[in-house]
Amino acid sequence: xxxTTRAAGEADLGALLGLYGELNPDDAPLSQGAAEAVWAAIxxxxxxxVLVAEADGVVAGTVDxxxxxxxxxxxxxxxxxxxxxxxGRFQRRGVGRRLMEAAVRLGxxxxxxxxxxxxxxxxxxxxxxxxxGFEALAQGFRRYVE
Numbered sequence: 001x002x003x004t005t006r007a008a009g010e011a012d013l014g015a016l017l018g019l020y021g022e023l024n025p026d027d028a029p030l031s032q033g034a035a036e037a038v039w040a041a042i043x044x045x046x047x048x049x050v051l052v053a054e055a056d057g058v059v060a061g062t063v064d065x066x067x068x069x070x071x072x073x074x075x076x077x078x079x080x081x082x083x084x085x086x087x088g089r090f091q092r093r094g095v096g097r098r099l100m101e102a103a104v105r106l107g108x109x110x111x112x113x114x115x116x117x118x119x120x121x122x123x124x125x126x127x128x129x130x131x132x133g134f135e136a137l138a139q140g141f142r143r144y145v146e
Contacts, residue, residue, distance in 0.1 A: 060087050063083065
C-alpha cells in the first residue's frame with residue numbers, strides 16, 4: 001500500500017467530514033453550507049494546515065496543524081496538533097505514523113521548537129504517540145465552553 005501525505009484542499013472536504021464523523025460519531029453532521037464556511041475560515045487562517053494521508057489514492061487519515069507564533073524560546077513558534085484520525089479500515093497500516101511524521105516536518109520547516117498535542121485517555125492512543133516520538137511530559141487541562 002502506497003501512503004502519501006499532502007495539504008488538504010477544498011475538494012477533500014467530503015472525505016474530511018467522513019473522517020471527523022469517525023472521530024466524533026455522536027456529533028451531528030454539519031450542513032454542506034456550514035462545512036464550506038468553516039473550511040473557508042480554516043483555509044484563510046495563517047499558519048494552519050490540514051494534512052491528509054492518501055492510501056492507494058484514497059483519503060485515509062488527517063491531522064490539523066497550527067503553527068502559533070511565540071515570543072519565548074527566541075521567537076520560535078509552537079506546532080499544535082489536533083483532530084488526528086485514521087479511517088477504521090486503514091488503522092494499523094502506517095497511515096497515522098506517516099501523518100505524524102508529516103506534521104513534525106511541517107513544524108520543523110516553520111522552525112517550531114516543539115510539537116504539542118492532547119491525547120485521549122486511552123492506552124493504545126498513548127502508545128501510538130510514544131511510538132511516533134512524543135513524550136507524555138505535562139498534565140493537560142481542558143475546559144469546554146458552551
